[in-house]
Amino acid sequence: MYTVTSTPLPDFDAERAMRMARQTLHIEAQALLGLEQQVAEPFAAAVRAMLGCRGRVVVMGMGKSGHVGRKIAATLASTGTPAFFVHPGEASHGDLGMVTPGDVVLAISNSGESEELAAILPALRRLGVTLLAMTGRPESTLAAHADLVLSNRVEQEACPLNLAPTASTTAQLALGDALAVALLDARGFREEDFARSHPGGALGRKLLTHVRDVMRSGDAVPRVTEAAGFFDVMREMSAKGLGCTAVVDEAGGAIGIFTDGDLRRLIERGGEVRQLRAGDIMHRQPRTVAENALAVVAADLMEQARIHNVLVVDAAGRLVGALTYNDLLTAKVI
Structure with a gap:
């Protein structure tokens, strides 16, 4: 001292x-x-x-x-x-x-x-x-x-x-x-012009960073089909470590999501889960964000909906990525 x-x-x-x-x-x-x-x-x-x-x-x-x-x-x-x-x-x-x-x-x-x-x-x-x-x-x-x-x-x-x-x-x-x-x-x-001159600043990151720049993509995105069994859902969630998995249709469209929170609530209700399919336990019409949207839009969506994950889709609604609140923190968007 x-x-x-x-x-x-x-x-x-x-x-x-x-x-x-x-x-x-x-x-x-x-x-x-x-x-x-x-x-x-x-x-x-x-x-x-x-x-x-x-x-x-x-x-x-x-x-x-x-x-x-x-x-x-x-x-x-x-x-x-x-x-x-x-x-x-x-x-x-x-x-x-x-x-x-x-x-x-x-x-x-x-x-x-x-x-x-x-x-x-x-x-x-x-x-x-x-x-x-x-x-x-x-x-x-x-x-x-x-x-x-x-x-x-x-x-x-x-x-x-x-x-x-x-x-x-x-x-x-x-x-x-x-x-x-x-x-x-x-x-x-405008603000966008200012951001281009200040890419390292907070405003620059908010106005120049797009969802596609920070999202998880490819094999890093957990996904199962509607017919996937309960344990297949669990394995996919554990393997990808995002605390959720997307549920997709045959065309790759994002039709649902199942999260860690859903799993806890499912267990609390009790009952047999081994025969359940992804389609039985998923949330339909999940919240999604476009891949070309600003990352700050995804941050606002998460904060308003009080969720920690959001699925990323292309213009046709097909699943192309996933984004977590921690991803946005790491990118210093929030």
Whole structure:
């Protein structure tokens, strides 16, 4: 067991720290409210330029603006707008080759005077790209070279020295999110599209995983005919280990199911079971799910019906698989 010790901080003022935190949040909230008033035609024109982009959106920025730029590029890419980040300093040493004439460049600099960005502005103009500037100074060098200027001007930084980028970077981040949201809306971007960009996430698994991807199939599916004897039913259930068996007709159609729960109830009622056939003890019209259905549909069916197994059928109603609640858990669909 570890013992945590702390060094006394006689000069630390907890109340002052909380006041500074509240002041920071207030200043940044006010910056965002002010930013809302700055959204005008240039914003719509920027969205239009990105929608019509034949290449990709290339985001650039130095220092804190660069960190924000990486996040903006990632958000754009994950919401339907192909985008990537290029470091302006590296662009001067070869990475400018990643930019093509069909691209839209979003250059971010609060001052608009970043030396690394200024150095490549003439080259960007020669490439013929559409240059969007996100800056707090519309009279800056960056703004002068840009086709469109998006203002992220703030009245003050949250830093008490009014030096460290705080409110301004918050404004940049929010403006980047606004671009991404406006673009995904204009593209008609849907949940399914988002899932395709996030196949490893929970939403991706729910919207991209189909029953056929996770079901048991072939010899792993327990099945007997309606005429099968009671002990044949037991052997099939034991051999396949799914806690149930499907009952099929001559054409392979799923006409019934018999489960462990049915077996317990049958034994509790007593009576002779050796002469029983599968057709005598099965549940007719079993709950089934289509093989091309989303796995989440099967999960909903199981939860609503309070069952742990479901049979999988093709378009003709023929048995093609079986699915258990544990299969869905393993696939992280639920």
